[in-house]
Amino acid sequence: MSAPSTQPKALSPPGMSPRPRPLSPHLQVYRLPLTAVLSISHRITGVILSVGLLAIAALPAIVAWAPEWFNLLQTALGSLPARIGLWLWVYALYFHASHGIRHLIWDSLHGLEKRDLLLHNLIEIGVSILLTAGTFTLAAEQSLTGTSPL
Amino acid sequence: MSRPSSDNRSRSCKAAGKWLQERLTALLLVPLTLWFACFLVRLPASHLSDLLEWLGSPTHSLPFLGFMLVSTYHAWLGLRSVMIDYVQAPTLRQLGLFAIAGLLGGAMATSAIAIFVLSHTD
Numbered sequence: 001m002s003a004p005s006t007q008p009k010a011l012s013p014p015g016m017s018p019r020p021r022p023l024s025p026h027l028q029v030y031r032l033p034l035t036a037v038l039s040i041s042h043r044i045t046g047v048i049l050s051v052g053l054l055a056i057a058a059l060p061a062i063v064a065w066a067p068e069w070f071n072l073l074q075t076a077l078g079s080l081p082a083r084i085g086l087w088l089w090v091y092a093l094y095f096h097a098s099h100g101i102r103h104l105i106w107d108s109l110h111g112l113e114k115r116d117l118l119l120h121n122l123i124e125i126g127v128s129i130l131l132t133a134g135t136f137t138l139a140a141e142q143s144l145t146g147t148s149p150l
Numbered sequence: 151m152s153r154p155s156s157d158n159r160s161r162s163c164k165a166a167g168k169w170l171q172e173r174l175t176a177l178l179l180v181p182l183t184l185w186f187a188c189f190l191v192r193l194p195a196s197h198l199s200d201l202l203e204w205l206g207s208p209t210h211s212l213p214f215l216g217f218m219l220v221s222t223y224h225a226w227l228g229l230r231s232v233m234i235d236y237v238q239a240p241t242l243r244q245l246g247l248f249a250i251a252g253l254l255g256g257a258m259a260t261s262a263i264a265i266f267v268l269s270h271t272d
Contacts, residue, residue, distance in 0.1 A: 043228075043232060046225070046228045046229075046232070047228075047229065049221075050225040050228070050254075053218070053221055053222060053254075053257070054253060054254070054257045056190075056218070056261075057218060057222075057257035057258060057260060057261040058257070058260070058261075059201075059261075060205060060214075060264035060265050061260050061261065061264040063198065063201050063202060063205060063264070063268060064264040064265075064267045064268050065264065065267075067198055070198045070201075071198075074194070074196075074197070074198075077193060077194040082194075083194065086190065086191065086193075086194070089190075090187050090190060090191060093183060093186075093187055094187065097179070097180065100176045100179075101176075101180070103173075103176075104173060104176065104177070107173065131184075131187075135187050135188055135191055136191055138188075139188050139191045139192050140191050140192075140195075141195050142192050142195055143195045143196040143200050144189070144203075144204040144210075145196070145200045145203055145204060146192075146195075
């Protein structure tokens with residue numbers, strides 16, 4: 001048995017010596033177009049949002065049955081990592097919503113032309129950032145029963 | 151026994167149904183998401199009394215419950231297609247789907263019962 005080669009021998013025709021051959025683009029070396037990056041981000045944010053949803057579902061349960069844990073939760077929520085996590089989760093929510101609306105536009109057979117893709121990519125990113133910034137500007141540091149404009 | 155062609159037809163009808171459900175829940179979630187994000191960012195500055203008062207009123211508990219239920223079903227549809235796309239082994243895929251359904255269903259039932267309890271306590 002010969003030492004294993006880094007090139008797959010099956011790709012070389014019989015009787016020819018194996019030589020490096022181009023392989024089809026692999027995800028590790030292929031620079032994904034922005035539309036593809038946004039597409040996989042939609043999936044990833046969907047999974048992150050689902051995990052967060054499970055955590056949020058615990059909130060009414062804590063308030064109803066274990067209010068003594070609420071102080072602990074509030075202290076945790078006040079910490080910097082938790083605040084950053086909350087920001088990122090809300091950004092993921094807006095990003096997922098923006099890309100979801102784009103899917104609805106695609107379903108109507110609009111925005112599929114190459115010239116639309118870049119513009120819509122930028123709109124989608126811009127809208128999700130603006131919505132996140134707007135939400136935090138209007139509502140951050142406000143309590144639920146306070147005089148927040150939202 | 152149904153013929154293979156009708157099996158395929160019923161399978162594609164089911165897939166089309168899921169596709170439509172994903173879109174319909176997404177549309178419902180657009181206004182609910184804006185509302186929910188505004189609720190979420192006000193959470194760190196809120197006290198227990200704020201939440202008790204807030205969740206106790208149907209003006210807030212109904213949209214909260216609406217967001218939770220619709221987004222959980224939407225999450226189920228999404229996680230289901232992620233599992234179908236990336237998990238090849240049938241047993242593992244089935245187990246994964248059961249686990250996801252159990253977690254999402256359990257969390258949502260707990261949340262809904264807690265909201266019901268909160269709206270019936272003074």
